[in-house]
Amino acid sequence: MPWTNNSGGGGPWGGGGRSGGPWGGGGGGPGLPQPPNVDEILRRGQDFVRRFLPRGFGGGKGLAILAAILVGVWLLSGFYRVQPDEQGVVLRFGAFNRTTPPGLNYALPYPIETVTTPRVTRINRIDVGFRSPVEGMRPVATREISRDVPEESLMLTGDENIIDIDFAVFWRIRDAGEFLFNIRNPEQTVKSAAESVMREVIGRTPIQPALTEARAQIEQAVREGTQAILDQYRAGIEVAQVQLQKVDPPAAVIDAFRDVQRANADRERLRNEAEAFRNDIIPRARGEAERFVQEAQGDREGRIARARGEAERFTQILAAYSQARDVTRQRLYLETMEEILRSSSTVLVDDKVQNLVPFLPLNDLNRARQTGQPGADRPQPLPSAPGGGIPAPSARITGSPR
Structure with a gap:
């Protein structure tokens, strides 16, 4: 039921009988403000809705339909x-x-x-050891303008040397529910876990491998270690990659360290050159030695064969000499003289040969002697003139003809 003013129109709180509206206090009197009339507000709302409804929808039925429409719209908003x-x-x-x-x-x-609806496929990046002033730019392009953070980048190696490391961690959301409700500050969590794992890995690695060939192993170990920590936290984060940006000694000793590096590089180069020379000269020396051994072996076999042949020949000559001494002696004499006169330039003519005209091929002998052909100075037999002829005179010709 509505509140009514039974005592002069001032409302239950009193208004001095003056009509000043539901919040009025009378005609300027000192009375308290009156509360709103709820029934009046509801009545005015119903009148406003009826203006937009067709005729016949008045009363409770129209309100029910309106409520059903509103509920349907509310459900569809899901x-x-x-x-x-x-x-x-x-x-x-x-x-x-x-x-x-x-x-x-x-x-x-x-x-x-x-x-x-968080974005779960976007790759996020966190820099550790340095700060890049331009969002999203690659650190290689901004190395000159990036700001170093020594309290994050200076680490102790396994052989108790100080090393300056800058690296970036790339990560994305794997489970949005865990990401939103299990960790409070995702970026700081990833950064702290990655820095802790990097210090642990560097603490087990000597400085020389860390600066040279162990970079890929360090990146892999840090990625796996960071992922293991985040999985323990149930952070819903996947570490996609850990990328080393800078691995150097501290700036105060970097020049001296580079001198040592150059000396080590020269030592390695000279060692490689010596190894290459060794690998080249040793096989060649072994080949030469093997060739000499084979030549000596062949000469040995040849000498043995010749000696055996000479011994066999001497044995045969001895057997023939035992059977016919004069004939054998004469044959040996002739063979010896043949060997002696083979290099002589003397031409012998037998004066006992009858009815033959001696033919001396002097031009051929001179040509052979000039060209140095073997046998040019051998005694040449004199062919007989064709068809017989006058007996050859007894003569002995020595030297070259004029």
Whole structure:
């Protein structure tokens, strides 16, 4: 029932009988303000709605239809779309309830359930040991203008040397529910875990491998260690890559260290050159030695064969000499003289040969002697003139003809 003014129109709080509206205090009197008239507000709301409804929808039936329409619109407001690079996180009365995949999904309308759609495929980056002033730029391009952070970059190696390391951690969201509710500051968590693992890995690695060939192993070990820590936290984060940007000695000793590096490089180069020379000269020397051995072996076999042949020949000559001494002696004499006269330039003519005209091939003998052909100075037999002829005179010709 409405509040009525039974005591002069001043309301239950009193108004001095003056009409000043529901919040009025009378005609300027000192009375307290009156509360709003709820029945009047509801009546005015019904009148406002009836203006937009067709005739015949008045009363309780029209309000029921209107309420049904409003409820339907409220229920339809629960549909939402998750983009391909996002993951839906549904909160029921502010508490995590479930995650939804990309596409069209449904959640109970507000205020029962609310939806958050973080981007889970975007690669995020955290710099450790330095700060790049330009967001998203590669550290290689901004190395001159990046700011070093010594309290993060200076680390102790396994052989108790100080090393300056700058690196970047690339990560993305793997589980949006864990990411939103299990960790308070995701970036700081990833940074602290990566820095801790990097110090542990560098503390087990000597400085020389860390500066040269062990960079890939360090990156892999830090990525796996950081991922293990985040999995223990159930952070819902996947570490995609750890990239070393700078691995150098401290700036105060970097010049001296580079001198040592150059000396080590020269030593390694000279060692490689000596090894290459050794690998070249030793096989050649072994080949030469093997060739000499084979030649000596062949000469040995030849000498043995010749000696055996000479011994066999001497044995045969001895047997023939035992049977016919004069004939054998004469044959040996002739063979010996043949060997002696083979290099002589003397031409012998037998004066006992009758009815033969001696033919001396002097031109051929001179040509052979000039060209140095073997046998040019051998005694040449005199061929007989064709068809017989006058007996050859007895003569002995020595030297070259004039």
